[in-house]
Amino acid sequence: MLAVFVNCAAVVAGSIIGLLFAKKIPQKITDSIQIACGLVSFVIGVQMAFKYQNVVFLALALILGGVVGTALDIDGKILKIGRFLERVFLKKEVEPAAENKPDAPAPAPDAAKPEQFSAGKPQKNFAYAFLNASVLFCVGAMSIVGSFKAGIEGEYSIIFLKSVLDGFMAIGFAAAMGVGTAFSALAIFAYQGSLTMLSVFIQRYVSEALLAEITGSGGALIVLIGINLMGIKKIKTANYLPAVLFSALFTICEPLVRALFGL
DSSP: OHHHHHHHHHHHHHHHHHHHHHTTSOHHHHHHHHHHHHHHHHHHHHHHHTTOSOHHHHHHHHHHHHHHHHHHTHHHHHHHHHHHHHHHHHOOOOOOOGGGOTTOOOOOGGGOOOOOEETTEEOOOHHHHHHHHHHHHHSSHHHHHHHHHHHHTOOOHHHHHHHHHHHHHHHHHHHHHOGGGTTHHHHHHHHHHHHHHHHHHHGGGOOHHHHHHHHHHHHHHHHHHHHHHTTSOOOOGGGGTHHHHHHHHHHHHHHHHHHHHTO
């Protein structure tokens, strides 16, 4: 579990640096940082997405994952976790999003203003930062392979490298979106900690093909994060998280299907 703690600490440290940095810059610079983070996320996501080995699996995983995730409203549930953490740790009452209230009146035209400063600090969306940072730091092959190597072999190099990368990304995310980025360390701890603890039992099922398909669908999710951060379109990224599970399921079941039909 040492590697998991190091990864969490790197994200928290990067977030603190980003928050300190954000206090000293104007909002327009913060906005440019957010766009830059979105562009970097987009590029990383595209690189990961092209690791797939079967485009049919990728397409089906994203379609089915989006349907299941939307039906379960995974994005909304993670946002609720973020709002709960904000209330508990920041002692701040968070109003539910207006879009979740069916009878809520539409905001007045002059209400849609850019984020304003309060005591020199831009108003941030805690839950939104928590959601996007959690997805970014948890999806991907480095989380899986690194956790397995840490749990089975005591080899921490992959997670240590991931920690450095996550720490630098956390600086930009926290500067642009706020303190919610730091709390994504809780998601990292839960996810990578679970993989590390269970690695002995599930390592036998992990193949190169499985990692490739998971990396491909995970990369597609990071592309969606990039699109969100750049303001191109508002997408509920977390609703596509089941795509990663579908990618794994398709890859595991493929040999069984081939054997069943003699292919």
